[in-house]
Amino acid sequence: MFFTKSFGYAVRGILYVGLMSNEKKRVQIDEIAEKLAVPKHFLGKIMNKIVKEHILDSTKGPYGGFSLNKDTLSIPLIKVLEVTDGLEQFSMCALGLRKCNPEHPCPVHHEMEPLRSNLKRALTNATINDLVAGNKPELIRNISAF
Amino acid sequence: MFFTKSFGYAVRGILYVGLMSNEKKRVQIDEIAEKLAVPKHFLGKIMNKIVKEHILDSTKGPYGGFSLNKDTLSIPLIKVLEVTDGLEQFSMCALGLRKCNPEHPCPVHHEMEPLRSNLKRALTNATINDLVAGNKPELIRNISAF
DNA sequence: CGTATAAAAGATTTTAATGTCTTTTATATG
DNA sequence: CATATAAAAGACATTAAAATCTTTTATACG
Numbered sequence: 464m465f466f467t468k469s470f471g472y473a474v475r476g477i478l479y480v481g482l483m484s485n486e487k488k489r490v491q492i493d494e495i496a497e498k499l500a501v502p503k504h505f506l507g508k509i510m511n512k513i514v515k516e517h518i519l520d521s522t523k524g525p526y527g528g529f530s531l532n533k534d535t536l537s538i539p540l541i542k543v544l545e546v547t548d549g550l551e552q553f554s555m556c557a558l559g560l561r562k563c564n565p566e567h568p569c570p571v572h573h574e575m576e577p578l579r580s581n582l583k584r585a586l587t588n589a590t591i592n593d594l595v596a597g598n599k600p601e602l603i604r605n606i607s608a609f
Numbered sequence: 610m611f612f613t614k615s616f617g618y619a620v621r622g623i624l625y626v627g628l629m630s631n632e633k634k635r636v637q638i639d640e641i642a643e644k645l646a647v648p649k650h651f652l653g654k655i656m657n658k659i660v661k662e663h664i665l666d667s668t669k670g671p672y673g674g675f676s677l678n679k680d681t682l683s684i685p686l687i688k689v690l691e692v693t694d695g696l697e698q699f700s701m702c703a704l705g706l707r708k709c710n711p712e713h714p715c716p717v718h719h720e721m722e723p724l725r726s727n728l729k730r731a732l733t734n735a736t737i738n739d740l741v742a743g744n745k746p747e748l749i750r751n752i753s754a755f
Numbered sequence: 756c757g758t759a760t761a762a763a764a765g766a767t768t769t770t771a772a773t774g775t776c777t778t779t780t781a782t783a784t785g
Numbered sequence: 786c787a788t789a790t791a792a793a794a795g796a797c798a799t800t801a802a803a804a805t806c807t808t809t810t811a812t813a814c815g
Contacts, residue, residue: 465611465721468773471704478716491791505774511793523792524782540717558617560751569751570624570740571686574731575611578724585720594716605706605713614803637761648804657763669762670812 465582469547473509474540474594475499475606480519480529481536481595482603489528499607509547516546536592544586553583611728615693619655620686620740621645621752626665626675627682627741628749635674645753655693662692682738690732699729 476495483490492510496503510529514521520532544550556563556572563569595602622641629636638656642649656675660667666678690696702709702718709715741748 465698465703468705471702471706474704474716493791502774504776507792508794514792521792522782523780523790524784525790526783527781527791529792552611556617557611558620558752559614560617563751567747567751570620570743570748571735574735578728578731581727582724585724589717589720597716601713602716605709605715606704609708639761650806651802651804653762654764660762667762668812669760669810671760672813673761673811675762 466544467548469509470544472499472501472506473513473543473547475501476506476510476529477513477519477535477543477591478594478602478606481531481591482599484531489522489526489530491528495529500609512546513543516542518543518546536590536595538591539587540589540591540594541583541586543591553579612690613694615655616690618645618647618652619659619689619693621647622652622656622675623659623665623681623689623737624740624748624752627677627737628745630677635668635672635676637674641675658692659689662688664689664692682736682741684737685733686735686737686740687729687732689737699725 476499479495479499480490492503492507495501495510496506499506510519510521513519514529517532517534518538519529519535521527521529541550556569557575558569558571560569563572565572622645625641625645626636638649638653641647641656642652645652656665656667659665660675663678663680664684665675665681667673667675687696702715703721704715704717706715709718711718
């Protein structure tokens with residue numbers, strides 16, 4: 464619920480790179496896609512966006528792949544969401560009305576507003592590092608699809 | 610955010626019927642679609658589902674249209690959501706992992722769980738009547754698209 | 756019964772997210 | 786420079802939600 468598949472793929476891909484960064488400098492898309500059981504080329508496009516936004520680094524060619532950069536671990540999840548899904552959802556009416564606002568609220572506006580801002584805050588406060596910091600063998604298990 | 614357009618159309622359609630039920634017994638799909646600026650035939654299919662689930666009544670032919678029934682006003686919003694979008698979203702992992710659960714949580718499980726249950730509770734507690742009960746002229750304005 | 760009305764149902768199209776396959780670009784190394 | 790590797794880019798296919806158009810079914814009323 465809430466997010467696209469792309470967002471889930473992105474978060475899991477970034478986490479996988481983070482978890483592997485002790486063992487090897489760079490991780491290839493083939494390995495990520497296989498371990499997470501995610502479509503390789505689709506993940507590739509998403510990872511490409513992630514690199515363009517400086518959330519990860521990548522290099523082509525032999526010994527290339529994806530790697531953490533100095534900022535990766537402090538990136539908040541909402542930044543990843545922005546890249547994959549955009550943030551319009553936080554300002555868009557739950558019933559799809561354009562002119563919904565506090566002065567002219569839709570019928571569910573007042574119910575939805577606190578939920579929306581709680582979600583936004585949770586995603587703003589949680590960083591990649593927060594997710595990587597836990598039990599690593601457990602986490603590897605938990606980002607794979609099986 | 611959160612929901613499909615179908616859900617928004619359904620809620621607004623039901624509310625429009627509720628608001629008109631003082632003035633006339635039945636409301637036609639042409640009027641609803643026009644006033645809410647929603648595609649008529651698409652709304653028709655959604656309203657049909659709503660009728661099949663006994664959230665509204667409908668009759669064909671002259672003087673036909675959609676009308677409230679004895680249960681309409683006490684229907685919780687989550688029932689409407691179930692009809693239009695289904696409720697799988699409440700049990701589905703935010704990152705799309707099948708085996709995500711409290712014992713093997715995905716990396717955002719503990720952040721998302723309270724938000725999810727808050728949303729579910731809000732939709733379970735809010736009835737159609739709660740939304741109709743407010744200022745009616747204001748509400749009519751607020752469910753139209755303009 | 757015949758006719759007009761309005762929902763229901765069916766068929767088709769459009770759009771966006773997702774997924775697959777192929778070609779291009781960059782780079783490390785002999 | 787030649788070759789192999791791996792990301793990036795491009796073209797195309799699939800799927801589900803959304804939207805449109807046409808035909809069928811039910812019903813009120815003269």
